[in-house]
Amino acid sequence: MKMKIEADLHTHSVASGHAYSTVSELALAAAERGLKMIAITDHGPAIPGGPHLYHFSNLKVLPEYLHGVRLLKGVEANISSNGEIDLPEEILRQLDFVTAGIHTFANYDNTTMEEHTAATIAAMRNPYVMMITHPENAFFPVDIEAIVKAAAEYKVILELNASSFDKFRFGKRGDVEKVLKMCRLAREYGVPLCLNSDAHIHLDVGNIEPLAEIINMAGLKKEDVLNTSVETIERFLAEKKTVG
């Protein structure tokens, strides 16, 4: 059976500087694809051409629902070399969904697996961080067992990023073996997984097709994947808020 998601928790609008659709276009595309929810997760301010901190403090002007789709106001923060992220607590506190990932040209110059792992785990310790984006990125290899264990301890979602496995457009950024190991360990440790598009244009919202083979190979079931149900997401967010 094909995996169906109700929410795409990783999308970018024009505010990211290298994405090409408006929030309204993203929400409309989500509605057309039958999604109930999307998270707008524009890159944090350290990304070249990315949004200013004011962008995030003003997200409150967005409605809760747009084109019938629930909008989570979020960010994909940049993990810096020392594991800090590029938004202050007073802004993180106002957001519905805080994700973090390592990006080139964004306060990051570590080179070893030990360093990538340590920086990612340090970011997970931030009580506002709810999801690590593309932990399977082959450009920044991590010790995936250590990452899964930390995700279990700090109650953080690990993402399967569809763009990472879109070979035709982006090359082989995702490490298949690593992502399969991540799935196996996540189930063992009870870590929630998420299947997201990482759309940089509305056409990609909700598109997890590049993950189809991995979903099959890993034998993922609906209950392993948080964003197959909006109710499960809401429950996770409520629990995380009491921690944060």
Ligand SMILES: [Zn+2]
């Ligand atoms: Zn981007």
Ligand SMILES: [Zn+2]
């Ligand atoms: Zn992204």
